[in-house]
Amino acid sequence: MTGTASRSVSAGARLVGVLSIDRSIVDAIVAHARRDHPDEACGVVAGPVGSDKPTRHIPMQNAARSMTFYEFDSMEQLRLWREMDDRDEEPIVIYHSHTATEAYPSRTDIAFAGEPGAHYLLVSTREPDTEEIRSFRIVDGVVTEEPVRILDAGVDPHAVQSYMFGQSPATVDYECSGS
Amino acid sequence: MAIEVRIPTILRSYTGGAKVVEGSGDTLNDLLTDLDSRHGGLRARLVTEAGALHRFVNVYVNDEDVRFLGALDAKLSDGDSVTILPAVAGGALGFAAAAAISRHSAAAGAIAQHNAGRRSPATAG
Incomplete structure (x- = not known):
């Protein structure tokens, strides 16, 4: 394990993208995960088709009501997917929590992942005081981690912090960019 | 049709x-x-x-x-x-989860034992 693995995002060949998301939405997702802990929480952040911008947070019920499994209620999912269609939106982020393990896709997550265009955001609530938040693409069974860039729209729209959470060797602890 | x-x-x-x-x-x-x-x-x-x-x-x-x-x-x-x-589904279910949960149970057991020990030092073990 090297702690200095990738200061530069571009150096990591597997880091093909980035999830840019408003802090207010991340806070709402974390609050949802904490509220449902120790059960897994799940939901969607929708955004305009093709924009890659998550703008509308929709917490979903975990129909499985389980500490180790989540599943959207099929009827709630149908209503939401239709609503997104009507609004020219798509699921930009699909999130769920792991409540006793790290925020990394399990084999179950990989087997079920059916939205190749979505960012799969995982939140771990196993520690009571800190959250681990990580984002992945899951396409044809291949998992690719990507940095999470949290946008502080309320503070200064030009001040963008980009970093990844968690303790993976690929962690970019803190990186400022002007873009 | x-x-x-x-x-x-x-x-x-x-x-x-x-x-x-x-x-x-x-x-x-x-x-x-x-x-x-x-x-x-x-x-x-x-x-x-x-x-x-x-x-x-x-x-x-x-x-x-x-x-x-x-x-x-x-x-x-x-x-x-x-x-x-x-279907949108998944979750920690799997070997890793089972291992983590069993570790948590062990930790909970140790804490309970510790607390019991503090209340009644003679039974600490």
Whole structure:
């Protein structure tokens, strides 16, 4: 394990993208995960088709009501997917929590992942005081981690912090960019 | 008879990118066979080798989940709309989770023992 693995995002060949998301939405997702802990929480952040911008947070019920499994209620999912269609939106982020393990896709997550265009955001609530938040693409069974860039729209729209959470060797602890 | 079928992103490689296709059949099973004749491979993504609807997909006839309508035997009529969506599911379930939970149980046990020990030092062990 090297702690200095990738200061530069571009150096990591597997880091093909980035999830840019408003802090207010991340806070709402974390609050949802904490509220449902120790059960897994799940939901969607929708955004305009093709924009890659998550703008509308929709917490979903975990129909499985389980500490180790989540599943959207099929009827709630149908209503939401239709609503997104009507609004020219798509699921930009699909999130769920792991409540006793790290925020990394399990084999179950990989087997079920059916939205190749979505960012799969995982939140771990196993520690009571800190959250681990990580984002992945899951396409044809291949998992690719990507940095999470949290946008502080309320503070200064030009001040963008980009970093990844968690303790993976690929962690970019803190990186400022002007873009 | 024409039945409109809405195809999710992940399966559009079978329909040349089309979001909506048309098919026919008296049951969902017939419809999927009909679709497969023009969109080869689609059926296998929805139906297991054992001939059951795949766990990873949700199929709806109009506003109903076909699991409540007889699954592949669900009856279809002209003008029905069939929607296919990938099930959104997952979770920590697996060996890693089991290991972590057992570690947590061990930790909880140790803490309980510790607390019991503080209340009654003689029994600490």
